[in-house]
Amino acid sequence: MENCTLYTHDTDMKKVLTRIRAHFGEQAVKVTGRDHHWEQLTITSGKKLLRKGNTLTITWRQRAMPGYQLVRNDDPVIINLLGMYAFVQQLPAENTMLQERLLAKVATINTEVLLLAEPSFNGDLRAAVMELAQELDGIFFCEKNFIFNTDVQGFWDKTGALLLDVNGHSTATNLTVNIDATYFDRQETPSDTANNRKQRNIQLLKDMNVITSVNLPVISDESQTTLRSATAVANRVAVLAAVNTVAFGYLDGPAVISYLQQHRLWEETTAAEKAFLHDPQEDQRTKETWKCEDIWVLLWALKKVPSLGEMDALCNLDMVPEEAFPFKGPGSSPAAFLAAATEIRNPTEILDANDLYYRANWACVDARIKGEKEPLHPGIVYERHYALNWLINYRNQPWDEVRTDT
Incomplete structure (x- = not known):
């Protein structure tokens, strides 16, 4: 078994899923969690481009408050990065300018992406990992693996060049430190x-x-803050309520597609929702059932339910008055609901x-x-x-x- 960690300033982990699916094929990748907020990716043997007997597992964690500086607090990612910073600082670097660039890079890290290969990072896995590094503008920390053909612990850049090892050696000559401009736009003095x-x-x-x-x-x-309009919220909850019936198996996709098209809600249906309605796979059905909670929140925003209720209690859409719910079956019309949705909290x-x-x-x-x-x-x-x-x-x-x- 081999492992390494890819460190990046980026916080958009959907990029990882997109890149891995592009490399191995969508069917080869098992996703734990939701696509837009996955927890673990697993690519197993017998799949496209992956040799028999091999597995690649990817997990991640992020700073509680993304940024570009290291401010000591109880955030576990910050604690780890502070330790890494001190470790790099004490290494006997041959290229001290590169060491300073690495220290600057460490301070900007927001996300740790852990890569675990069983039994090793063969050529196929190495290619996928290096693609991720390019996508995320990341750096690696690892030892004794096939990716860099090394027995030495150290840091490598996204091209595979050695930034700094425990003996102070480097082969890279420069390291770019990029920072998302949005972090400079934050309000400095909260109201x-x-x-x-x-x-x-x-x-x-x-x-x-x-x-x-x-x-x-x-x-x-x-x-x-500019809130979504009452019309936008009403259209969104009307689509969610219809799609949710397919998630629970009450209706099939074609029936709901026809309903949404008939009532001019198809253009309000997102690309992901359309894909689900055309091919409602079982794992996606489970994810979509959770949209009950989103429906509940949007109905609350439209003043159709009096409160969000307990934070730890599942909502009950059966408690919503019939006239306040947008979908009553494929033969019904959402017109009255949409016309009455004129006010938001x-x-x-x-x-x-x-x-x-x-x-x-x-x-x-x-x-x-x-x-x-x-x-x-x-x-x-x-x-x-x-x-x-x-x-x-x-x-x-x-x-x-x-x-x-x-």
């Missing part, structure tokens, strides 16, 4: 409103025995909920990283955070691409 919201929700979670990091930043306040209510689920999601992710039991139901928290991020136009991302950064 009192945003700070007060943060403190209230930290205390609320503490009262529920959910401990979250005090180092997480505030979210945007009312002056910086005020920004303060939605931002309060978004901030709360953001901090709760961090607590669940942190527990999972540590191998501990999540303090809340992670599926509920994740989906509600997802829908709330869409509502506040987080990073202006469309539905299929919403991120739930923690």
